[in-house]
Amino acid sequence: MQMLHIRCALPQHEQRGKMHHGYHAVESRAKPQAWCTTPSRGEEERDMTQKKAQPSRGKADATKQNLERVEQLTDLFHSLRDQERKHLSRELHDTLVSTLSATKLECDWLLRAQPASDAESQRRLSRVSGSLAEAIQFARGVIDQLWPAAVQHLGLVGAIQSRLSDLNARWGVEVWPDVQGDMEALPETHAMTLYRAVQETLRLSAKEASAARIQLTLRRSNKGVELRLELANVATRRNSPLSRLDDALMRERVLRLSGEYLLADDGQGSLHLRLFLPLPPRGARLPRAAP
Amino acid sequence: MQATVNAPARSRRVMVVDDHVASGDLLLEILSMEGYAVRVARRGRDAVATAREFKPQIALLDVGLPDMDGFALARLLKADPDPELQQIRLVALSGYAQSADTKSSKEEGFDHYLVKPVDVEQLLSLLESLS
Numbered sequence: 001m002q003m004l005h006i007r008c009a010l011p012q013h014e015q016r017g018k019m020h021h022g023y024h025a026v027e028s029r030a031k032p033q034a035w036c037t038t039p040s041r042g043e044e045e046r047d048m049t050q051k052k053a054q055p056s057r058g059k060a061d062a063t064k065q066n067l068e069r070v071e072q073l074t075d076l077f078h079s080l081r082d083q084e085r086k087h088l089s090r091e092l093h094d095t096l097v098s099t100l101s102a103t104k105l106e107c108d109w110l111l112r113a114q115p116a117s118d119a120e121s122q123r124r125l126s127r128v129s130g131s132l133a134e135a136i137q138f139a140r141g142v143i144d145q146l147w148p149a150a151v152q153h154l155g156l157v158g159a160i161q162s163r164l165s166d167l168n169a170r171w172g173v174e175v176w177p178d179v180q181g182d183m184e185a186l187p188e189t190h191a192m193t194l195y196r197a198v199q200e201t202l203r204l205s206a207k208e209a210s211a212a213r214i215q216l217t218l219r220r221s222n223k224g225v226e227l228r229l230e231l232a233n234v235a236t237r238r239n240s241p242l243s244r245l246d247d248a249l250m251r252e253r254v255l256r257l258s259g260e261y262l263l264a265d266d267g268q269g270s271l272h273l274r275l276f277l278p279l280p281p282r283g284a285r286l287p288r289a290a291p
Numbered sequence: 292m293q294a295t296v297n298a299p300a301r302s303r304r305v306m307v308v309d310d311h312v313a314s315g316d317l318l319l320e321i322l323s324m325e326g327y328a329v330r331v332a333r334r335g336r337d338a339v340a341t342a343r344e345f346k347p348q349i350a351l352l353d354v355g356l357p358d359m360d361g362f363a364l365a366r367l368l369k370a371d372p373d374p375e376l377q378q379i380r381l382v383a384l385s386g387y388a389q390s391a392d393t394k395s396s397k398e399e400g401f402d403h404y405l406v407k408p409v410d411v412e413q414l415l416s417l418l419e420s421l422s
Binding site: 133 | 310311313314317318321354385386408409411412
């Protein structure tokens with residue numbers, strides 16, 4: 001019996017496997033390679049039964065087309081979601097934060113002009129100024145979650161450090177950042193993905209304040225960039241529907257960049273994130289970022 | 292669009308570049324009352340034209356302008372052929388406390404950084420030190 005020379009096969013780059021310690025599955029997905037190769041003329045002539053393979057080939061082609069369509073839709077979904085979030089964050093910044101900032105400046109100016117003898121007015125104006133400062137900080141937090149423009153303004157490391165400094169200043173959380181390698185020349189998509197992973201993981205910590213210690217390691221090698229983040233003694237809200245959605249979207253972002261993603265709690269109160277993004281060769285086409 | 296108030300008590304000229312009308316106008320009012328000659332520009336390209344005509348010694352630049360970022364504007368001002376403008380002292384107004392520490396910010400030619408919302412006392416103290 002002759003063998004059919006069908007070269008279409010299940011994609012070898014799909015890998016899903018269990019990690020140690022009972023953690024959630026780590027996933028990686030290499031860039032799709034050519035799924036089918038063309039049989040040589042000799043092979044075609046040798047195997048007359050190949051005609052029987054036509055239905056299977058057609059099925060494989062259809063599967064391939066469907067997968068490509070799913071990938072295109074995923075790209076579109078991410079792109080539109082990013083555009084919408086970017087638009088909202090810009091609107092909030094340009095209107096709400098700017099207005100609150102101007103109001104606080106006016107309030108401080110009034111406070112400065114108050115005579116020292118009018119202690120009651122000074123006390124009230126100070127209170128209003130403090131409330132405005134809190135509102136501005138809160139609005140900035142929301143804006144940063146919608147679209148982390150800080151990555152563009154400060155670079156990846158600056159943005160992460162700024163975020164961690166805020167946590168330290170607001171909640172007294174002990175923070176240990178450790179960065180090695182040049183992170184400034186990363187593609188924007190990679191930098192955004194890494195920052196968002198930090199951001200989303202921190203959000204899993206209830207009020208971001210319950211972590212006793214945050215340890216962050218960022219390493220760049222010839223192969224790619226690895227991010228490790230550990231939140232010690234943390235009360236997570238990982239099982240909330242919103243968190244599960246964020247988790248799924250982050251996983252997809254990483255997989256689209258052919259990376260590896262692992263988010264797990266160790267059962268002892270610590271939350272661990274491990275993310276690896278291979279760096280693309282120069283000139284490689286990356287998934288589109290929001291314009 | 293520009294706004295201007297001239298106060299002759301001090302000879303220092305300050306240009307404020309902020310696209311948020313209330314913020315720009317308030318800074319104009321505060322600095323004018325402190326005796327500075329002040330002009331406000333809302334956009335980056337207006338700021339360049341204002342600077343060439345007004346020749347400020349100090350410029351307060353909002354980093355997030357609609358038509359160009361404050362870093363690009365800083366580069367333009369520092370690279371202007373007018374030698375007076377090349378001496379301009381640039382103060383960045385940024386929402387990010389970390390900006391002052393970033394290497395790129397220093398390289399863009401900013402001399403000082405103030406975190407928004409601007410603290411009035413801090414601003415006046417800084418301008419006094421530059422005067």
